[in-house]
Amino acid sequence: MKIISLKKKSNDIVITLEDLSTLKIDYRTFVDHRIHKDVDITDELLKLLSEESSFFKCKDAAFRFLSRRLHSTGELKLKLIKKNFSKETIEKVLTELKQKKYLNDEEFTFQYVKEKLKKGKAGIHKIENELRSKGIDKSIIDKIISQIDENNYQKNILELIKKKLDQIKNKETDKRKIKSKIISYLLSKGYDYELIFNSLKDFDLEQED
Template sequence: MEPEKKHIVKLDRRAALAKAEHYCAYQERSQQEVRNKLYEWGLWSSDVEELIAELIQTNFLNEERFAMAYVSGKFNIKKWGKIKIKQGLKLKRVPDKMILNALKSINYDNYLNTIKLAAEKKLNVITEKDPYKKRYKLVSYLLSKGFENDLITEVLKDNDLP
């Protein structure tokens, strides 16, 4: 049996615009996400770029607003560090300058507190007895959450954590 192929439905420009507006209104989107979706809907590249320009003009699509929402959500809800958030935004092809501006919106004290809370929570589930291995596991976990090594070290030292 052959694998099922995706059936691409070619939309006309007006239908694609209405669908794209709904897609952007439902949730903040990056330009790249919308561009990919428009191509998925079978539009030509000239139409895709025109529609994206129109969505930006009508404020359905705003890369800066998207970057702020992304940073806010990933930090406040998922408790990600700045490194992981930055990588996520780069994957969505958000310009570096917008990424840096959005990351500045994270309060430094809240950031350090988030690292501390994540460390304390992880320490409760690490069963390792050897203090060096325990610290290694903790630091590795915090690095995987996207926190910076120097801040991890500072937080662990300041709070007498392993």
């Protein structure tokens, strides 16, 4: 079928065929294939142009997401699905991004854990759950979690206990209730009960008879 017109629209080229059907392709696809007016174009080539154009668009969208922050493969995939790209196109884009080191789940996990420990002082259980929800493989999670500095982790929980204690000690005098509130708070932050229990020994929260 013959091309009867080509019109540039933003970063795209709109191809109109002699049956008046149209196809919008990315400008880079247009240049790569040297498309021009009055040439015959096969159905196979039309399909190829559409697929290559979608690949460029999908990769552009991926880079926009990655320019804002690091992403796991899983969460980037979900965002691209919401942009209505085909699964085949998304997989091709993700494969290229991983090959070129723009996408690295291990690096993402390392930075994510570092940030959560430093700013949020989150516990390991909460961090693990969040990483699983982002599609990170268990082997990667286990590897990065095993690298956490135990002294800094212990320091975090002690700081959280002190902060929480300062918040409630003037409102509550019953040590058992204070202790219970602190335990509930730390469990919600993702800390292990045994670690919480041992850390609370550094504070005078035992009820006097």
